[in-house]
Amino acid sequence: MTTKTVAQLLSKDNTLQDVTVKGWVRTFRANRFIALNDGSTINNIQCVVDFENFDEALLKRITTGAAIHVAGELVESQGKGQSVEIQVKELEILGDSDPETYPIQPKKHTFEFLRENAHLRTRTNTFSAVMRLRSSLSFAIHKYFTENGFYNMHTPIITGSDAEGAGEMFRVSTLDAKNPPLNEDGTVNYKEDFFGKETNLTVSGQLEAETYAMSLGKVYTFGPTFRAENSNTSRHLAEFWMIEPEVAFMDLAGNMDLAEDFLKSVLGYALENNKEDLEFLDKRLQDAEKSLPEAERSPMNLIDKIKFVVDNNFKRVSYTEAIDILRNCKPNKKKKFKYLIEEWGADLQSEHERYLVEKHFKCPVILFDYPANIKAFYMRLNEDGKTVRAMDILFPGIGEMVGGSQREERLEVLKEKMKALDIPEEELWWYLDLRKYGTAVHSGFGLGFERLVMFTTGMGNIRDVIPYPRTPQNAEF
Ligand code: 4AD
Numbered sequence: 464m465t466t467k468t469v470a471q472l473l474s475k476d477n478t479l480q481d482v483t484v485k486g487w488v489r490t491f492r493a494n495r496f497i498a499l500n501d502g503s504t505i506n507n508i509q510c511v512v513d514f515e516n517f518d519e520a521l522l523k524r525i526t527t528g529a530a531i532h533v534a535g536e537l538v539e540s541q542g543k544g545q546s547v548e549i550q551v552k553e554l555e556i557l558g559d560s561d562p563e564t565y566p567i568q569p570k571k572h573t574f575e576f577l578r579e580n581a582h583l584r585t586r587t588n589t590f591s592a593v594m595r596l597r598s599s600l601s602f603a604i605h606k607y608f609t610e611n612g613f614y615n616m617h618t619p620i621i622t623g624s625d626a627e628g629a630g631e632m633f634r635v636s637t638l639d640a641k642n643p644p645l646n647e648d649g650t651v652n653y654k655e656d657f658f659g660k661e662t663n664l665t666v667s668g669q670l671e672a673e674t675y676a677m678s679l680g681k682v683y684t685f686g687p688t689f690r691a692e693n694s695n696t697s698r699h700l701a702e703f704w705m706i707e708p709e710v711a712f713m714d715l716a717g718n719m720d721l722a723e724d725f726l727k728s729v730l731g732y733a734l735e736n737n738k739e740d741l742e743f744l745d746k747r748l749q750d751a752e753k754s755l756p757e758a759e760r761s762p763m764n765l766i767d768k769i770k771f772v773v774d775n776n777f778k779r780v781s782y783t784e785a786i787d788i789l790r791n792c793k794p795n796k797k798k799k800f801k802y803l804i805e806e807w808g809a810d811l812q813s814e815h816e817r818y819l820v821e822k823h824f825k826c827p828v829i830l831f832d833y834p835a836n837i838k839a840f841y842m843r844l845n846e847d848g849k850t851v852r853a854m855d856i857l858f859p860g861i862g863e864m865v866g867g868s869q870r871e872e873r874l875e876v877l878k879e880k881m882k883a884l885d886i887p888e889e890e891l892w893w894y895l896d897l898r899k900y901g902t903a904v905h906s907g908f909g910l911g912f913e914r915l916v917m918f919t920t921g922m923g924n925i926r927d928v929i930p931y932p933r934t935p936q937n938a939e940f
């Protein structure tokens with residue numbers, strides 16, 4: 464008799480027979496019905512205990528949170544709510560749980576409370592469903608790229624360059640913080656540091672990915688990314704995971720096609736392979752929204768929203784068109800936006816992005832050809848001399864999901880740009896080399912993995928879609 468997972472026991476192809484299973488007690492009702500969960504599915508298996516056959520002392524130890532091992536016969540269920548159940552013949556407590564102090568009681572907990580107990584929150588339906596989806600999406604991403612001829616590349620986590628030029632980096636150093644070696648001018652002498660130079664945690668693997676795209680053709684990196692932005696929002700983390708494909712000989716239009724096809728494919732994978740978790744999360748969201756005023760509720764339920772994205776074309780709109788729409792829209796005219804859109808060149812805030820996606824177009828939007836001076840140094844300058852071949856993909860409820868661009872492949876133009884932004888050539892000599900030896904059009908993008916998980920699960924706070932969130936003033940666990 465082999466131990467099976469609850470998912471296997473509940474599967475339609477399973478035969479009725481003697482089984483054993485291990486898991487954690489969710490509830491124990493009427494001294495008779497154990498709801499057992501082992502993480503393999505959102506569903507519990509009902510284990511029916513005939514209390515006359517078991518010691519009173521043993522029954523007392525079947526408490527919420529306890530780990531147990533059950534052996535018995537899998538039979539068709541007499542009761543409602545499940546197709547099969549286990550008639551328990553043997554029961555062993557593997558690990559007791561103190562019902563007085565166990566934080567995950569069988570009742571509703573707030574997400575704030577569960578964040579404080581993040582080590583146990585995956586014992587709840589919501590968080591186990593979210594994390595199973597996270598795992599599934601991660602697999603779907605690797606599957607998509609592998610099947611489409613991309614090589615997976617591991618870009619460095621410690622780097623000496625600031626890829627995004629935004630300066631929001633975490634320093635990596637082994638110098639004595641209290642007494643660092645100094646240069647004559649009083650600045651810290653990083654030559655004496657571990658790497659002999661100033662180093663940071665990476666904000667993007669893009670620049671290194673470009674080097675491999677220019678030899679292996681199609682590559683992607685999927686790794687941890689660090690940003691010391693002090694933005695305590697529901698969509699920012701200090702440590703997040705980013706997927707960055709990079710493709711040689713591909714222009715911005717190809718980049719948009721790739722990103723759209725990729726997003727549809729991974730969302731389609733989740734729809735097909737995570738039905739039960741999605742149905743659970745869909746219902747959770749509908750229940751949660753019942754208490755909201757009509758106007759604040761989502762216009763579509765979760766699964767329909769995902770299907771809508773999979774089945775419809777993303778709207779492609781230039782920055783210039785977007786500015787026209789925003790300048791003339793109601794919230795701008797009535798001064799409802801916090802940042803009013805007055806002229807071309809304004810950076811778009813999330814309120815503007817969300818207006819475009821949720822109110823105006825009502826579908827995912829790809830904005831492209833942004834003003835050069837609000838975007839990173841490496842983006843391909845357009846013939847107009849003022850816009851760059853950048854694209855952002857905006858999603859309903861999320862805002863920016865993807866940021867990408869065609870890269871500046873012309874050595875002289877790139878050097879000019881770096882000079883204007885005070886980026887020393889010595890720092891990026893290898894990046895410039897790509898433009899000296901066999902340069903070519905190439906493009907790529909970055910997808911924030913947690914934002915994708917937020918969209919897919921309907922969770923409203925990015926802290927609830929990563930196991931242990933790192934945010935300003937918080938690095939518990
Ligand atoms: O737009 P970003 O900054 O683009 C880059 O880093 C490029 N180097 C990508 C590339 O072209 N290879 O970041 C890409 C995406 C954003 O669209 C967003 O989804 C996510 O990464 N992101 C964050 N997610 C969570 N927390 C943060 N602090 C994030 N910052 C960016």
Ligand code: MG
Pocket residue numbers: 855863865866
């Ligand atoms: Mg961006």
